[in-house]
Amino acid sequence: MQKLSIRFDVLLAMLIALLFFTMTLCLTFFISDRATDRLKEEVGMTLSATAYQLSDKLDHYMWSRAAEVNLLATLPTLKNSADLPVTRTTLEQLQQQIPDFSWIGLLDANGTVRASTDQILEGQSIQSRPVFQEATERPFIGDVHDAVLLAKLLPNPSNEPLQFVDISTPLFTDGRLTGVLAAHLSFAWAKEIEQSFKSSTKQIEGLEFFIVSENQRTVLLGPNEWRGKALPQNLVEPVESGYHVSEWSDGNVYLTGSTKSQGYKNYDGLGWTILVRQPSEIAFNDAILLKKFIFFAGLIASIVTAVIGWFIAQLITKPLKKITLAAEQMQHDHSISIPSHKGIREITVLSVALRQLIAQLSDTEQQRTTYETLALIDPLTGLPNRNGLSNYLHEISLNETPEIYLYIDLDGFKAINDRFGHQTGDVLLKEVAERLSQMRRPNSMIARLGGDEFLIVLNDVVSFDLLDQYGTEIIAYLSDSYVINQSTLQIGVSIGIATRRLNESVEQVIHRADIALYDSKKLGKGRLTFHR
16 A cells, blocks of 8 residues: 555656646747747738838929929929920929929920920930830830930939939820920939938848839839849738748848839829838747747747646645545445545645636737737727728628728818817727718728728628619718717718729728729718719
8 A cells, every 4th residue: 555655646746847847838829829920920920011112202202293293284384395495494393392303304206305404415316215105195214224315414422323214294285295294204313312311220230122114114213233123022922911031042041021013192093112121030039039939939848847836736735635544444334434634725725826827828819819900900980090901801802792991071170170179180080980980881991091091891692773873862861960079070081993803802991992082072071973
């Protein structure tokens, strides 16, 4: 009997020690994997956001230059260009204000340069060049190309090959083409924007920026050794997460954030892909260090808990022997009961300690879940934010029913915000969100995109008439007066509607809905417009 008792003591001590060691080690691996995966995801999203910001800045710059050329074309000096010296002076004044315009010229209807900056190419025909051919009917913006006619005519202090982006617009008189206003925009401006981004992200080690053309996937701007080279499809094709980890042709693995140019306002963009890459060993260095720290800390904790478990087992086995003996005697004498022992208090303490440990782990997980939920909700209105919208769209991505997108913008909200203050504006946004929630249809979701912009996604088949009625009801309900802080407030509502087409990305359909919203604003506000 004594021999069996000794074996039981050792066996129980070993089992408890092994159990403590295994549980702590498993929890260590679980927490380590979750923490490092989350950290890697945050790094990837940072690169993706940087790529988007660079793309947005490039698009905004191109839109500004194109708008300036279009505005210049409306001046009477160019429409009635009888006085060529005055016309030339006007062109040179724009070039002086914006030196990125390497050359600006006024062409006649046959493509001959009548007036230009510094008189370059005056009297020569550029009829065969896309900057003229593509702009005889509508404004034209051409992709980056090497200088052909101007390579030897323009100063080039850097001695690097000159590259231009073409911007041109037709000139009409009484519906008849009378000329073309053409400009070559030096691509050096993109390098300046890239340098500004490098300066703002210099604290992030190893970042490199790429601007890649749409058709040939050629590197237009990036590290010197990559310029002019074509990238493989897998590096430039869009991914849902906005980033990927891939091996490049130099044999190194990089974390790469990517985004595709979407244009800005009436500028559709040139389809450039913006890549921001960082060597994976640098990008994930913090995650690797964190994983090692958690592993070694967990290993030490596992050993400590195993030793504690061994001693606890020794304390537990002594009262267990008495309990076992009492249990054996109970088979013959039912009057015998299980005795209480001082050791029971130790078991109780252990139970309480385990419950506290589990409760702490549960609280940590619950807090993490709460934080993730808060990241998906707009704190002001309680509606899903952009992240919540992305999650919803991902959940319904397998549904073949075409979604309908209603892009909503409040008319006159800024004036109320300026007059009554942001606190009143916030209360107004809450009431707008409440009214939208009251009008929510089945199989739909409502999100706040930011500011006074909202988006409704209908994941159901809705007829045109019913959709028109639904949009009209939204405008009427949201345009009804609001009483806030004893003040009666009135706003208007404009809506743009677009239905998702086959193989169309979410960004594209939202962009079309935004265009329709812009049309509603342009047509007088307080209305809804369908994007065909």
